[in-house]
Amino acid sequence: MKFERYGIGIAKGMALTFKHLFRSPITVQYPEQKLIVSRRIRGNELVWFLDRCTGCATCAKACPQGNIEIVTHVGTENNYVVDKFEVDCGRCMFCGLCVEACPYNALAMGRSYERSQYRRSDFVLSKEQLQLSDIRQPSGYARPLVEAKLPRQSLLINSKQKDGGQKLSWLGLSKKRGRGV
């Protein structure tokens, strides 16, 4: 264990670190700048389409945890009417097997990943909360028609700087502030 290379190895390592001082940073200032997520993201929520669901419960059978609870009664036109469709999103692991299993495209994953609540019981989402709204948009996972309309993902490898960093405007960051800062 002699000091074999007279300190040249350390000097080359320090030269590499010094070169990195002149590369742009690869982090973004969240929450002022958000990256565009993938078109097929399995976000932390589900979106349910009331008009397409027939109450067949294939999704409930496909779930590994048993998170979906469906109660139906027989309706007048030889169909099932869904009384209760509850998903326990706190236990859900967002694997997407239910979305793949649905034969009528009535269930889709969501696009948001910022769904924290204060109580665990707030995670059990009922029929009305699961439907499409402006804060609950479907993602393209296993739904090619939805996927075709969504914007492209922002990739680190495609960033404009030739050394791979993100472009940041220094003074602009200091002026913008998030909530509570």
Add this chain to the structure above:
Amino acid sequence: MTLLESFRLFLLNMNWPDWAAYLVAGLVGIIIVLAFVVVLVIVFIWVERRLLGRFQIRLGPNRLGPEGIFQPLATAAKILMKEDIVPAKADKIIHWLAPVIVFVPVLLIFAVVPIGQGAILSDLNVGIVYVVAVSAVSAVGIYAAGWASNNKYAMIAAFRTVAQMVSYELPVVLAIIGVVLMAGSLSMTQIVESQTIPYIILQPLGFVIFFLGTIAEMNRSPFDLLEADSEIVAGYHIEYSGMKFAMFYLGEYGHALAYACIVTTLFLSGWQGPWLPPILWFIIKVFLVFGTIVWMRATLPRLRVDQLMGFAWKGLLPMAIINLFIIAAEVLWLPQINLWILVAINIAAAGVLILLWSRLFTLGGGRVEV
């Protein structure tokens, strides 16, 4: 004649009594030095976090205040608001005293640092000996902190402290003696004024030994085994929280500032420089030294404790002794020669010694038969 001396004489000329002039001049000096230290320590904390972030291709903290300059104040406020927990079986008096013993010597060093031409708190004629003596006291504080915490991880850190601090004092002092021989005096102002060529060029080996020795004394990477986060989980300050931890934290950056100032004074010719006012040159040089220290922290992994001791006793100490002989020979037999010839001789000697030592000596032990 320092600036404070002239201020005191000015007060005496205005018919103040003797003791009042001395007291007022002293207080003014102390307040200026303390303000300098506190402001620069806070700026150092900010510089370190942002610069370390830039080395690691990320930004540092930039939310509080424009570009994050209020971050150190927020850190200080957070630490002060934390609960002060003392372990049940800890030695309460020593647990309380240890941060004080670590922090106060740092402030004492700044009494003899020349910030500008004549701007020094007290121009002791044994300035550098005072610095060496005072800076050795912090080692006792760190060992006391490790002992008083009643925690095995802290004890391991305390074992390592004693070994590391004691063994790195010797090369540091020998490198200082080399500088003192060339300068001809122990007083800090004399050392600065005698550097027509900065001693980093005249004594490269002395600079390398002194720089590595002070990084070891400051417990920074690559010698930061005392607080090795990945092995002994914060080492000697594992059981400290609240204001006592703030003392350790500020003490670490205060040490960095103090030793950076000493390096600047001894080897980089202090406040001398062409156009800017002297205090600005001093601050620029201190920041350059600190930037190099942060650069080494960002790049290098740490040494093991027996390799650290091997590096001090088998590597730095013999080189420091040989360096001292060479400098003494030059001062004794070639006093009037052109300084650039001495530069050439010293750089050649440094190269030969570093090559020889890398080939011949092993660093650290191997496996112990159990």
Add this chain to the structure above:
Amino acid sequence: MALQTEPFILNVGPQHPSTHGVFRMKVTLDGEVVLDVEPVIGYLHRGIEKMGENRTYTQIIPLTDRLDYLASLTNNLAYVLAVEKLAGIKIPERAEYLRIIMAESMRISSHLMAVGFFLNDLGAMMTPVLYMWREREKLLDLFEMVCGQRLTYNYMRIGGMSHDIPEEFLPALKKFVAEMPKFLDEYDQLIAKNEIVLVRTKGVGILPKETAIDIGASGPVLRASGVKWDTRKADPYSIYDRFDFEIPVGTTGDNYDRYWVRMQEMRQSVRILEQAIAQLPTGVVQADVPQLLRPPVGEAYGHIEAPKGELGFYLVSDNSIAPYRFHIHPPTLINLTALKDMVVGWKIADLIVTFGSIDVVLGEIDR
């Protein structure tokens, strides 16, 4: 007169910055020298093997993601291979090539993480971690593009993959493969000849060749000790016999060799990726498999070369929709049994570094 000393027991507890998860070691120390190491595991036990007996074959796939959570796709691949062996299913060509592409990208990602945190244990203050995570981030973006998640992918199915890749995947992957060797050279410049790394890892924590074969080690730990054994060449699964790559083998089996073997494996993975992208055919990506699969009565063992070693799944079926017995062969648990032999006699700093070089993930050890 000799000084009277006594050894003391230090608890490198479940909560520690460097134990790569919740892992506890009772270390007997004499000063700084390690005399004995006793590992205590089980802090992350979740009962995955028992849960597997109550779920259908497709529902187990998200469970296997969570075993070695840093290399999820190779877990999926091993399980799906075992089921296909059990049920005798043949998968389309495009799915085979996609599986190779995903598995090799996963190997690069896992090795980047392992080498980065090995250096973090050595003391380099997160700098190599962040440099390597820049490359890993590019790979995670690509995985997110394909299957929607960045850590637990759930992408492989019995009979192929779940969906086809989008059209912007291949250009981005080609760009990554073209740039990667330059970054690997940069890492070598930072680490491979650094004197402090050499002084701390060369000759430390040696695992001799016979001990490695005796305990049944596999993966980079085995190859660094000098044994040329790789499941991709010794018992080729999928279509690995169509690609041209080498197996790096170390000489002494110390920490530096384990790090070196992982760096060379990353270069070989880049080579395989280039060949696979060039040969990718068109077609469907999933064979026709019933939704509730009932394999015939029997047993199968499907094993692959995961980034950490040989990962195997043993399935026993009794012609129902869920397996009768579902057992996992974790490579890191078997590699970990050699820890005491590697570390006794060295110092406490070497204990942490050697443990980091075995590259454990607690999800796999405790299941």
